[in-house]
Each structure stands twice: as C-alpha cells, then as structure tokens.
Amino acid sequence: MADPSSYRPRPGQIPDSPGVYRFRDEHRRVIYVGKAKNLRQRLANYFQDLAGLHPRTRTMVTTAASVEWTVVSTEVEALQLEYSWIKEYDPRFNVKYRDDKSYPYLAVTLNEEFPRVQVMRGAKKKGVRYFGPYGHAWAIRETVDLMLRVFPVRTCSAGVFKNAARTGRPCLLGYIGKCSAPCVGRVTPQEHRELADDFCDFMAGRTGAYIRRLEKDMMAAAEEMEYERAARLRDDVEALKRAMEKSAVVLADATDADLIAVAEDELEAAVQIFHVRGGRVRGQRGWVTDKVENVDTSGLVEHAIQQLYGEEAGDAVPKEVLVPALPEDPDAVSQWLAGRRGSQVSLRIPQRGDKKDLMATVQRNAQQALGLHKTKRASDLTTRSRALEEISEALGLDTAPLRIECFDISHLQGDDVVASMVVFEDGLARKGEYRRFQIKSFEGQDDVRSMHEVIGRRFRRYLQEKERTGEWEETPADTGPAQTDPAPAHPAPTGPAPAHSAPESPAPDPAPQNPAPDPAPQNPAPDSAAEPREDDGRPKRFAYPPQLLVVDGGQPQVAAAKRALDELGIDDIAVCGLAKRLEEVWLPDDDDPVVLPRSSEGLYLLQRIRDEAHRFAITYQRAKRAKRIRSSPLDAVAGLGETRKQALIKHFGSVKKLRQATIDEICEVPGIGRRTAESVAVALASTTPATPAVNTATGEIIEEDDGGSTT
Numbered sequence: 001m002a003d004p005s006s007y008r009p010r011p012g013q014i015p016d017s018p019g020v021y022r023f024r025d026e027h028r029r030v031i032y033v034g035k036a037k038n039l040r041q042r043l044a045n046y047f048q049d050l051a052g053l054h055p056r057t058r059t060m061v062t063t064a065a066s067v068e069w070t071v072v073s074t075e076v077e078a079l080q081l082e083y084s085w086i087k088e089y090d091p092r093f094n095v096k097y098r099d100d101k102s103y104p105y106l107a108v109t110l111n112e113e114f115p116r117v118q119v120m121r122g123a124k125k126k127g128v129r130y131f132g133p134y135g136h137a138w139a140i141r142e143t144v145d146l147m148l149r150v151f152p153v154r155t156c157s158a159g160v161f162k163n164a165a166r167t168g169r170p171c172l173l174g175y176i177g178k179c180s181a182p183c184v185g186r187v188t189p190q191e192h193r194e195l196a197d198d199f200c201d202f203m204a205g206r207t208g209a210y211i212r213r214l215e216k217d218m219m220a221a222a223e224e225m226e227y228e229r230a231a232r233l234r235d236d237v238e239a240l241k242r243a244m245e246k247s248a249v250v251l252a253d254a255t256d257a258d259l260i261a262v263a264e265d266e267l268e269a270a271v272q273i274f275h276v277r278g279g280r281v282r283g284q285r286g287w288v289t290d291k292v293e294n295v296d297t298s299g300l301v302e303h304a305i306q307q308l309y310g311e312e313a314g315d316a317v318p319k320e321v322l323v324p325a326l327p328e329d330p331d332a333v334s335q336w337l338a339g340r341r342g343s344q345v346s347l348r349i350p351q352r353g354d355k356k357d358l359m360a361t362v363q364r365n366a367q368q369a370l371g372l373h374k375t376k377r378a379s380d381l382t383t384r385s386r387a388l389e390e391i392s393e394a395l396g397l398d399t400a401p402l403r404i405e406c407f408d409i410s411h412l413q414g415d416d417v418v419a420s421m422v423v424f425e426d427g428l429a430r431k432g433e434y435r436r437f438q439i440k441s442f443e444g445q446d447d448v449r450s451m452h453e454v455i456g457r458r459f460r461r462y463l464q465e466k467e468r469t470g471e472w473e474e475t476p477a478d479t480g481p482a483q484t485d486p487a488p489a490h491p492a493p494t495g496p497a498p499a500h501s502a503p504e505s506p507a508p509d510p511a512p513q514n515p516a517p518d519p520a521p522q523n524p525a526p527d528s529a530a531e532p533r534e535d536d537g538r539p540k541r542f543a544y545p546p547q548l549l550v551v552d553g554g555q556p557q558v559a560a561a562k563r564a565l566d567e568l569g570i571d572d573i574a575v576c577g578l579a580k581r582l583e584e585v586w587l588p589d590d591d592d593p594v595v596l597p598r599s600s601e602g603l604y605l606l607q608r609i610r611d612e613a614h615r616f617a618i619t620y621q622r623a624k625r626a627k628r629i630r631s632s633p634l635d636a637v638a639g640l641g642e643t644r645k646q647a648l649i650k651h652f653g654s655v656k657k658l659r660q661a662t663i664d665e666i667c668e669v670p671g672i673g674r675r676t677a678e679s680v681a682v683a684l685a686s687t688t689p690a691t692p693a694v695n696t697a698t699g700e701i702i703e704e705d706d707g708g709s710t711t
Helices: 039-046 055-063 075-089 137-147 158-167 189-203 208-223 227-245 297-309 330-341 353-395 447-469 555-567 601-629 642-652 655-660 663-667 674-686
Strands: 019-025 030-036 064-071 105-108 117-120 129-131 257-264 268-277 280-290 320-322 346-348 403-412 415-425 435-438 548-552 574-579 584-586
Touching (some): 019 055, 030 039, 039 064, 075 297, 105 137, 105 189, 117 137, 189 208, 208 227, 257 353, 268 297, 297 330, 403 447, 415 447, 415 601, 435 447, 447 555, 555 574, 574 601
Parallel strands (some): 257 320, 320 346, 403 548, 548 574
Antiparallel strands (some): 105 117, 268 280, 403 415, 415 435, 574 584
C-alpha cells in the first residue's frame, strides 16, 4: 500500500487550467483517468487525510504510485480526451458499463449498388444506416415483413443475389411481390435506391406524409375506376399502419430523443436507454456496471453518455437527451454532443408532461434490470464460489484459486505442434489474457517435453517482468535456471499478485479454417511476439502468476510442469493435471489421483477450463496447418507480394516451370526486375521440389500445379 504523500506533486506545480489526469500504479499501469475544470483543485481532493476519503477513492490513491496530467484548452477537449484514454487504457478504477448481449439493429446497406435490408449486430459500418437497437431480432423481421409489401427492397445475401442474376430467375420474394428483383433487371439501380431511401425515411419517423400520399393515390385510382390498383394501395396503407402500431406513440409532438435512466445501490448501477424517434419508441438497451469509483448519479449519467455516443455521429445523436441528473459540466457535455451531431443538442431533465411520464417508465425498467442482474449474479457467484472452494479442499490449497491457468498441447501426427494457455479468474474466462505458443526446441511428437518447454517459457516471462519492475532483487547467491532461453537469476517469488487486478490485453483471433462450436476468443499474440511492453500504462502480457496451474494430461504432464517450475525456483504455485479418460485429478509426486464426485461443481469447473484450453489449442493448430498447406516456395522471397507472385505463376504456368526458368526469362514478367528475378531463382533453387505423386492405377506422374501441390 502506497502513501499518497510520497507522490503528491509540490505546491504550485499543478496548473489551475482544464485538463485530464492519470493515476498510475507501481508498475506504470494506468489505474484511473479523470478530468477537471481546474486540475489544481481537483487533484488536491485526492491528497487530503485518508480518513476523509470515500473507501473506493482511498483504495485507488493507495494503489497508485504516481499521478500525471495533460492540460487542454476547453472542458469539451477534456471530455473527449478522457473518453479516449478510458477506452485505450481500460483503467481498473473507472466505471465501465458492461452489456450482456449484442443488440440487433435494422440496417440498410446504402454503401452498396443495390441496398439491402437486414439484421445487423456488432460494430457499426460506414455507409450503412441503422435503426434501433431492438430487444429481439424477431421484432425487426416482423416489421420488415410488413413493410416489404410497400417498399420491396432487396433482403437477400450477396450469394443469392449473384446466383439469381446468373440464372435470370429471382428468388421467391421476387415472385410474390416482396422484392423488386433488381437482380434480374426488373428495376434500375436508381429506382431501387429510391425505394431504399423511402424505406429509410419511413423508419426515421416521416410516416404521416407517406401514408397520406398513399391514401390520396388510392382515392384517385378509385375515381378512375382502377379498383385493383386502389385495393392494392389500400392494403399497403393497412400494412404500414400495422407496422407503426408495433411501436406505440409515447410523445405526441413527434420528438426525436433518447431517455437515460439510472438505478443504483452502493455497489452497482444499471442504466436503461429508450430511443424515441418520431414520437415512437424505436429501440431500447441497457448496461450494468460495478461502482469501482466514488461516483454519483450525475457521474454515472456522464459515463453513459460517453459510452453511448462516443463512436456515433450525425443523426445517430438525437436532438434531445433527457437524463435524471445533469453531468457536473452540462455545457461541456452539450457542446461535445453538438460536435458529434453537427447541430445543437438539448441536454436536460424533463420536468412535466409526457416526457416526465416516459422517464418514469424508463426508470422502472432500470430498477427491474438492476434487480434481475443482482439475482443472476448472486446465483452465479454462489456456484462459482462453491466450485473454487471444492477445488481448494480437494487439492489441499490454503485459499481458493482465484486465478487459474490451463495449458494444452495440440498437433496432427507430430506436425504443427502448438500449445495454448487459457486464464480463468473467479471462475470466469479472461479471454483477453489467452496466449498461444509454437514449440521451438524440437520437432516431432512429445507432449511431455512440449509441456515442459511451454511452462518454462511462460514463467520465465513472468520472472523477467518481476525483475524489470523491481518486485524482487537479484542477490549473489541466486542461480539461473538450466534452460536454453536466458532467464534472470532470482529467489522464489514472494507471492502472486491479486488475481482480480490482472489486466486485459485483447486482440482479434485469426479466423480458423474449421471453427470450434464456441466463438473464437479474442486473439492473444503469439509467444514469439510477447515481449513485455514499454511503460505506457497498458497491461503486460505475462505480469501475473496463477494460484493454480492446470495441465491437460495425467501424471507425466504434471511432472513435466512441476519440473519446469522447480528449475525456475518457483514453489508457490499449485500444479495439477486433469486426465480425460476418467476425469482424474493428478497432483505432483502422488501415485494415486484425486477423484472428485461427478456431481462436483469443482470438477465441472476444471472440465470447462480444460475443454476451453483444448478448443483454443486446436483452433490455433488448424489455422497454422492451413497456412502451411497454402504456403509456396515464393513466400521466402523478400519484397515479393501477392500480385507479383500471381504474375509469375500466370506467366510460367506452375512453380515447377518457374524453377526451370533462367533469370533472363523471369525478368520478362512485367513488374519483375533483375534483382527480384535473382532472388526468386535463389529461393527456388534452395528448396527441394516435392517428390512427384504417382497414380497407382495408371502409373502416370501427376504434375505439380501453380501452388506447389499436386493435381
């Protein structure tokens, strides 16, 4: 625990201008980001008597080891910089709203030649117009089904569209009149885009004028005795009215507004947002957060506004934002919102009338969401706590293992040997801390040796990080481990860092060739690139040790993992293995396994962790194998991109013929200079061509194709 007076800035050193400040811990990780109109006054509040601070603030300032600030010219710039830094550093003491689902939107892809109406989730894309979010995808599909009668916009995928264009036959919707069939030329691109624009206008709330126009056309058709056309227009009007009835009118003046309500207790807060467009509720969403910082309702509202509109622009930011309490600096927040919308935005508390009544409804929804979340979390916490306690008792641990790491080895008949590391904290997966390894020290199939290598490499990185941050000091009596990789000499670590403070470092996973049933986790970087980062406040890769290390396997794998830890001098991490055959738990130096009851929550948690490690390992192994199969001898030529590779193959017909070509012949290919031609010739000469395949039935030699494989 640090004393705040040890890093308190000197009097007069802090400016009295607007700015953003960051607290860092002893490892230079950013743990809190805040903004202030007056930096000197705000920071002085953190360095008063600890007894007068809120418990959460006291925990933050005693965890921190330094504070720094950045001066800006206006409060609006401070708001924007605060949002950017919270998103970049993910500080542990800042409020972060978490959403338990990805809300579906009704999207119109105006960036395509023939716009498409579809359901979309996830990050918003440029050139796509969104409506919602909606609570359920089926609500979107029902609305779209009613509106396609009037606005027959394309809804099919790119594959279906291209197939219909190729065959000259539209899909079923084209035959029943719910698609204008632009795929077969029934309408021009301009006519189809006008339909999509009308669809968007109707969804945006401009409904009355369009319905009145249809009714006028219907009456004109009836007067001209075009009764079939009049009946069709009548049915169109009824379909649009049924679609409008699905979202009841809540504000009579056709207001475009977002209403934000907050329900909170001492530990958590729930936020609910109603999106009202054209006086009708067009979408609803909600978040829940832990109150890790001392923040009141106005602070929660400000954080919600930052998260809700931080990535939005234009009409996605409404003209009005109605809140239960104004942020600390409402003028700055209003200016920030206006900058994102491009016009004035009203930020206020509703005082009377329909808007106040609707705010009460949103508030009730927030209260119900908080109650439901607490009920679910209590149940989950009880189960996870029981599982961790059962594991602790079965393995003879002093405390429950709050951080568990599991390792698995994967290969295909000894080729492409890889390993995975998955992390569970408090019984939940921390996918941002998953890691993957390539086996480097040998080739072939040896799971025990592979496990020894991976465990050694992972914990050498941990010890290097401890040495770099000065958590232990080298003494003359220390000796280094007998490993091929360099590692610092060290005494046994004094103890693992608290699991709950472990940072996340998410990155996208490469798409596997044969995806596992679960969604692929966020992709950790390969071990070869997992060097500790500089002191920039971002999470480090191997900074925290587990309380329990689990390996996928039996006694041999457990012994290899224990031996790797012993060679590094680490003796405060428990090790066990889970053998899949009988689901036995093996401990080091024990001849008999620990058998947990089949109904044990502890065994179920260990199985989940082991299966997740296996899934992650096999996903990486498949991707690595697929990449190797697709590889070509030309990949070794530095500076030779895909375009020039394809040009070489197209010119010569195959890698085999390219290998037989002279440098002058290679230079004849457009875009290939003499130096590149020499590099290609050297690379192909240094690789041994594969043994030709033979058709055993005919004795015919199967020629090598342009990718280096056989045909």
